[in-house]
Amino acid sequence: MLKYQQIAFEIEKYIEDNSLQQGEKLPVLETLMKQFEVSKSTITKSLELLEKKGVVFQVRGSGIFVRRHKRKGYMSLLSNQGFKSDLEDFHVSSKVIELELRKPTQEAANNLNLTLDDDVYYVKRVRYINGQTLCFEESYYNKSIVTYLNEEIVSESIFHYIREGLGLKVGFSDIFLHVDKLNKEEAEYLGLEAGAPKLYVETIFHLTNGSPFDFSKVTYNYQQSQFFIQATNHLL
């Protein structure tokens, strides 16, 4: 692990362990420099990372402060890791409806930069949270990147397998969402009535090298889906 990541990790841990509240001040840069015995730019990098994660905010001339959102029951929309890591507290489980190696739909091919001849793993699941239906999910994985999937992997965390098992590095993702009414199939899977509200989210996941490897379409049970996002102003 890199120095600046390690330091960011320790600072975050320090905040958690001492349960510092929103607005509380952290030691100043110079103190942190000495404490961790690294240069200013390394500390700065650590703090930038924590700022991106929404853990702290910095004010020139003033200091470094704890940023804390945290409403209970909300989950992050931006975890580009599937869920798992977000929802450790919550108990998320999956029921696999379908797992098949097949040709992509036109839509999937477009979003994954594939032709209709290429191979994709198609995964259809229903996910549960604390016994309730959370979402209904259809995913297409580019077979030339995600070379293998099986029932066991798919019923656990696919992303964990992608990172640890396959050694792939997940980079950025493009997320598109809208609200609509449940159709019959979705309602069926979620145990709701057709016509009830849904949050529909399409995500295209990319590796750090920019290759899209997963196109997924998720329909959320509106009763279970409360999300939060932490935004930071990249002005200009």
Place this chain on the structure above:
Amino acid sequence: MLKYQQIAFEIEKYIEDNSLQQGEKLPVLETLMKQFEVSKSTITKSLELLEKKGVVFQVRGSGIFVRRHKRKGYMSLLSNQGFKSDLEDFHVSSKVIELELRKPTQEAANNLNLTLDDDVYYVKRVRYINGQTLCFEESYYNKSIVTYLNEEIVSESIFHYIREGLGLKVGFSDIFLHVDKLNKEEAEYLGLEAGAPKLYVETIFHLTNGSPFDFSKVTYNYQQSQFFIQATNHLL
């Protein structure tokens, strides 16, 4: 404007003007250094900024590439600037239902770190996009920060006024959202039927110094609200 912002701006302009497509390669760091006559770290900073904005992605050992999402009709959820800037293409207008200096609700006070004795501007609007209802919005502004509002300001872009008129610097924001069914009042304002789906978004806007100055509750017309988010993996 700072050097690295200026450079970021020019690079982005270059991409737009030459309408570079997703995956196209930009000049390498050293070329950019020479071209803009700045040090490596400044160029790096520019590119970090563009990476945050979702304009480019960088691959070590390979290069700097254009990242392009852009589906038409989707608007960014993360614009912590109200809308306006996002939706320049779209025509957004507002009808002010109510504008009043009053005491905050308990909820507003909590989210703005105020007491029930403090003053807030309360703004209630319906916003339209291309003639259709886009959303119904209730906002509370901390009077001690946003010292003045009037009908004219509120019917235009409040955030533009906050930045330009008041010289305040908008920093980060916490966003909470869920999906539900429209109640009677909301349905009325949006011209939909009660029980129809809604996207409900609460946002707490902060200045760069961390002070929350605006708590807003927005209910979107599900037919008009398609959003995108560009996420980047701050691992660890």
Place this chain on the structure above:
DNA sequence: CATTATAATTATACCGGTACAATATTTCAA
């Protein structure tokens, strides 16, 4: 005592450098 000017604190911009890790290209052997 309140206001203003001055100084100290603190994060950020920017420079220029070395080392290194990930990727791409070329070379060479089989």
Place this chain on the structure above:
DNA sequence: TTGAAATATTGTACCGGTATAATTATAATG
């Protein structure tokens, strides 16, 4: 021609420094 090994390319980590902008604390002033 294929594949592996060597080399070049390219972005990132990290160092250490100076200067500056925003804020906070202190001193001076009326």
